[in-house]
Amino acid sequence: MTDTHQRELNPGVNIPLVGFGTYLIPDDETASAVENALAAGYRHVDTAEVYENERGVGEGLRRGMQQAGLDRGDVFVTTKLWPLAGERPKTSEETLRSLDESLDRLGLEQVDLYLIHATFGREQRLEQWQGLVEAYKSGKTRAIGVSNFNAAHIDELAEAGLPVPHANQIELHPWSQKPDLVAYLSQKDITPIAYSSLAPLSTWRTAPGHASGKTQEMRAEGEQSDSPFKRLAAKYGVTEAQLLLRWGVQSGYPVLPKSTNPVRMRENLDLFSFRIDDADMDAIRGLDRGAGLAWGEVDPTTHD
Numbered sequence: 001m002t003d004t005h006q007r008e009l010n011p012g013v014n015i016p017l018v019g020f021g022t023y024l025i026p027d028d029e030t031a032s033a034v035e036n037a038l039a040a041g042y043r044h045v046d047t048a049e050v051y052e053n054e055r056g057v058g059e060g061l062r063r064g065m066q067q068a069g070l071d072r073g074d075v076f077v078t079t080k081l082w083p084l085a086g087e088r089p090k091t092s093e094e095t096l097r098s099l100d101e102s103l104d105r106l107g108l109e110q111v112d113l114y115l116i117h118a119t120f121g122r123e124q125r126l127e128q129w130q131g132l133v134e135a136y137k138s139g140k141t142r143a144i145g146v147s148n149f150n151a152a153h154i155d156e157l158a159e160a161g162l163p164v165p166h167a168n169q170i171e172l173h174p175w176s177q178k179p180d181l182v183a184y185l186s187q188k189d190i191t192p193i194a195y196s197s198l199a200p201l202s203t204w205r206t207a208p209g210h211a212s213g214k215t216q217e218m219r220a221e222g223e224q225s226d227s228p229f230k231r232l233a234a235k236y237g238v239t240e241a242q243l244l245l246r247w248g249v250q251s252g253y254p255v256l257p258k259s260t261n262p263v264r265m266r267e268n269l270d271l272f273s274f275r276i277d278d279a280d281m282d283a284i285r286g287l288d289r290g291a292g293l294a295w296g297e298v299d300p301t302t303h304d
């Protein structure tokens, strides 16, 4: 990746368009995965309190940065506050403490982006967002945002007199394009960050225990030799994964592919030597199915 493969999050803070996702990587495997990711060329790593692998991410960052001769400023790190669904809302002080605990596990003094991971209750959101605003002012994070928020959730923050987030991390891929939300984010100058870009792949989250809302019928569709993504990938001489990730970055969304397989890791980073033409981008627009798959039964974007 070159320096141009970035997007400005807020003045002076750029987010690399390809990040390394770490959801479902066990903590004891995460250090090696992150170290390998930095060696492969990733300069952006996405983790979260609830992934329970922040220690491994921190260790992998230290090893990988030393090996590749990188400074802290060369790598963009995101973590997220877990809202403790159904539990007592975190106050803004507790939110600040959660960030301190994440920083401690990561072994960092500052993250580049801190996000509220999901919605779950109005009081909680406002309290937590106040905490994130404080964290931003204190310099413990260079940017702040939300994840899985819809337009109404973001309007609520503004109506409470609070600043608008720099980013909203949401499930975005050709099967879940969210055109209304993306237009809203663009109008508010909020960067959409895409997760689960690879959800349409038949190989997506197939390991035991990797639950999702994906049905057997959807998997079978992806296995058909004439599936739309297989056809397009063949046309551009790339893999289906590269085609799906290219759709994201070409749309302007930072993407967060997760793989512990070194070949796939490199493949998922190699997205800038081809361009999906306008007719194919239009055709992909017609493949939208609406709701996402990553959260299984729960749809965090519809929570009150």
Ligand SMILES: NC(=O)c1ccc[n+]([C@@H]2O[C@H](COP(=O)([O-])OP(=O)(O)OC[C@H]3O[C@@H](n4cnc5c(N)ncnc54)[C@H](OP(=O)(O)O)[C@@H]3O)[C@@H](O)[C@H]2O)c1
Residues within 6 Å of the ligand: 020, 021, 022, 023, 024, 046, 047, 117, 147, 148, 169, 170, 194, 195, 196, 197, 198, 199, 201, 203, 204, 205, 206, 207, 239, 241, 242, 256, 257, 258, 259, 260, 261, 264, 265, 267, 268, 294
């Ligand atoms: N904010 C949120 O609520 C939220 C929700 C979900 C995810 N995320 C973030 O976004 C990241 C990515 O999302 P995700 O983990 O759901 O899924 P993803 O990166 O879209 O897909 C990962 C799955 O695809 C497989 N895969 C990866 N590269 C491949 C390739 N080149 N060819 C074939 N298969 C490939 C992986 O298997 P192998 O590992 O075996 O290669 C794994 O099963 C997460 O890790 C996390 O950091 C955030």
